[in-house]
Amino acid sequence: MIDTVTNIILLSMLVITALAIVRMDRLFAVVMLSGVFSLLSALLFVTLDAVDVAFTEAAVGAGISTVLLLSTIALTKPVEKRARHTALVPFIVVCVTGAALVYGTLDMPAFGDPNAPALTHVGPEYLARTPVDIDVPNAVTAILGSYRGFDTLGEAAVVFTAGIGVLLLLSGLRRRREDEEEDQA
Amino acid sequence: MIYHHLILRVVTKVLVGTIVLFALYVQFHGDFSPGGGFQAGVIMAVAFIIYGIVFGLRNVKRVFPEWLVHKLLALGVLIYAGTGIYSMFMGYDFLDYDALSPAYPTIGQHWGLLIIEFGVGVTVTGVMVAIYYAFAGRPPSISNEDW
Amino acid sequence: MSKLLDLQFLAGHAHYLLFIVLMMTGLFIVVDKTNLVKKIVGLNIFQVSVFMFYVSIGKVKGGTAPIFPMDDKYHVDTAAMAGQVYSNPLPHVLILTAIVVGIATTSLGLALIVRIRESFDTIDEEDILAIEQDMTREDNKKHGNAMGGLA
Amino acid sequence: MADTAQVVEHTARTLRDHLPVLQVLVPFVTAPLIVLLGSRRLAWPLAFIASAVALVISFIMLMEVREGGMLTYTMGGWAPPLGIEYRVDAANAFVLLLISLIGTVVLPFAYASFRDEIKSRDHTLMYACWMLCFTGLLGMVATGDAFNVFVFLEISSLSTYVLVAMGADRDRRALTAAYDYLIMGTIGATFFVIGLGMLYMATGTLNMADMADRIADQGMNRTVRSGFAFIMVGMGLKVAMFPLHLWLPKAYTFAPSAVTVFLSATATKAALYVMMRFTFSVYNPDFAFATNTLEIIFIPLAVIAMFSASFVAVFQTNFKRMLAYSSIAQVGYMLLGVALLTDTGLTAAILHMFNHGLTKGLLFMGVGAYVLRANGSFYTQIAGLGRKMPITTGAVVIGGLSLIGVPGTAGFISKWILVEAALERAPEHAMFLAIAVAIVLSSLLAVVYVWRAFEVLYLSEPDPNSTATEAPLMMLIPMWILAGGCIWFGFSTELLHDTAVQAANGLLQGSQGMLVIPDQGGAH
Known part of the structure; x- marks a missing residue:
């Protein structure tokens, strides 16, 4: 019961924050609110038992991405211009997508239902096998690193791609001075 | 740049060490509690970013x-992939950490997790710091008063 | 659709419906707003809401976080695990990966915005569109008329 | 419990067993290696060697699965559905071959083109980025795990955004093109993830074969249906399916020449493959029939794309942009083949994927050569180059003919089979007869826009001040390899056609095709 109440309160706060971001036109406030949004969602992740996700979301959403957004604003402009177009088409797009999603919820198992397919097929197998196969207490680390280690290798590659992408766009590769001399010769 | 903020400078000096220590804890304690290479990498990068914000970009680049940042971000991915390639050479499937200790598979798994998390941590630290350097190295277009 | 009026169904699915509201708010910002930075913020909200939806798939009523108890030799204590219900860790793993992908996209998008600001001197989509239409018109004047066609 | 040594049975894996993973791993490792070495001189040779190795591997794999076999590989030794699995059958092997073939052939061209278009200090990172894009495309095709598709899709997408943006050295509009692509691509990827979430909710697994097995009797489940819609829209954005194609013309026009060649020949095809895999193997064909989505929605969209995009292409004044619009029309043909839901239709789609990859790659290379020599690809700039650059233009002519579908070229074969597929279903409904006619009519539009380019190249007076000379050998050789392919596959149809039929059969067997019990090796 207390869980449900907490969740509902957090979710309403999230909705309010999101709507405030829609209305706000000072980008500094927008960025701060998006940090707030991330922190609130991290809290929600804790109530949903995803402590690793909460940790990451707090570090990334409220930390790194806020820093990056702020540095971008410092390099650009702080105020948003009022749009000249009407919001009709975007509104229709959003409504159609939302309707498709709501249609999808009609046959979803209820929230937290222990008989849901997602909670009876592969998930329990991970929980049962982790102590035997890998013997680490944090099942998330076991799956992340071993059972689905290849996904995580891909994840590292995504980060790497973003890194060299930003280098290409903004600064270029730096090398030790002697290497650079050798390269120019 | 911001030479007159004495309190910031003192507090940062104390904080940076603690942040690095916390990052190392998150990195190597990831098997037992929430956290792992990615989170540790972000925290480690934050230590350098804070140092850069308070003491200026030039000083943090001396540290x-x-x-080095650009080498590290590639090295991490190679550490990760290298673990997998090692197990291939041992006759196991790619990324099968049993190869690290064939007689005691769970110990091999432990080692595998430690090494690959370390690889992820190195890459993430490198990338986050590199991105910060890239952004901070651009001339800003709005001054402090305009915020 | 009458299911949506059933109270028991609503109680079990309220979470999902609220996630959908959040997702659509994010998507609306991306599609409607013309400021490039704000679009990225909208994209973040959209993605984080999808993450919440994913993580909620793995939640079991009465479950706890999937971190097992340890014995004094740092092995998993299977005896102490008995009777304890854990939430499904798989969605958590997927979302960890997805969060990383999200921050990677964000940083690339922001780097592009910085470059766009430097070469167009604006970060408003409608202004950029106007500049680009001028450029196209100029291209046409230079290359189009000679060939008797329009771009 | 690990205090005592466990006796573990283990059969050592050989190099041959590792082929599916090596396909992706070799280019994957090359990217960070290039950055770590940081040497401009080593970057290109490393990239080229890795691509060539990938090409050899994909060819060997195709030969192994041609007769209907399947190669599986378990990552980390964990049997599916616990771990991630690679599954290579005729369909993926075919697409893998296309991607690695184009990737290898384009690299020499890219070397010459980058030297002209990209600042030299960026070359090292450029090749690293290129290899990541290559890896991402190979990875999303080779995998048998639904979420793994997303991860590799993002590797290729993120690197694509950067590669497109690097056209900014020539035209600043490349930046906004990349930004638009980033926003639309990310929305697409997120839609794909939502769709996967719904599938996961209904099945509890992420392994495609396992999913197919558990989904088989859930055709009426609304969560599964909604998931299908989201996956189709998400991939449709990547494929540039008609109303979702808005990012494509700008991205192709302003990207560096070599990047356009690579993307046009591979990226949309890999996404189309994923679309087919989900439509037919994860959801089985019966599901697609039952819900009728493909017929009711895809066929009209495909036909509209064929006509409207070709029509727009006719009025372009820029050769590169014209080809970009033609790509949207060609994607229409492929989607039409998929939506016909027959053996022949799917064969045509798969063949057209390959043939169009060769043809468009060749044509965009021609554009790249003109950009190098005439400094642009507007018709006024390339006027009369047919006489100044005869060898380049000769290859472009072959490409143009193949694009139209003139008999004797590769393009003819796939279009012919597509018409056949439509006619096959004509007895069912007169609509299919109209579709067959539409294919022929839209090809006439292709005649118009290709002719306009030929006219400019051969019949216009060259600019008297032009100093254009023949393109360098590094560009000519890749162009003529692809031109040779366009002609060779126009006459010798057995190899490609048989494989495409095999691939189509495998896909149309639906979940049955995925149920081959993999050889469960490894320690677990």
């Missing part, structure tokens, strides 16, 4: 030179 952690740019060329």
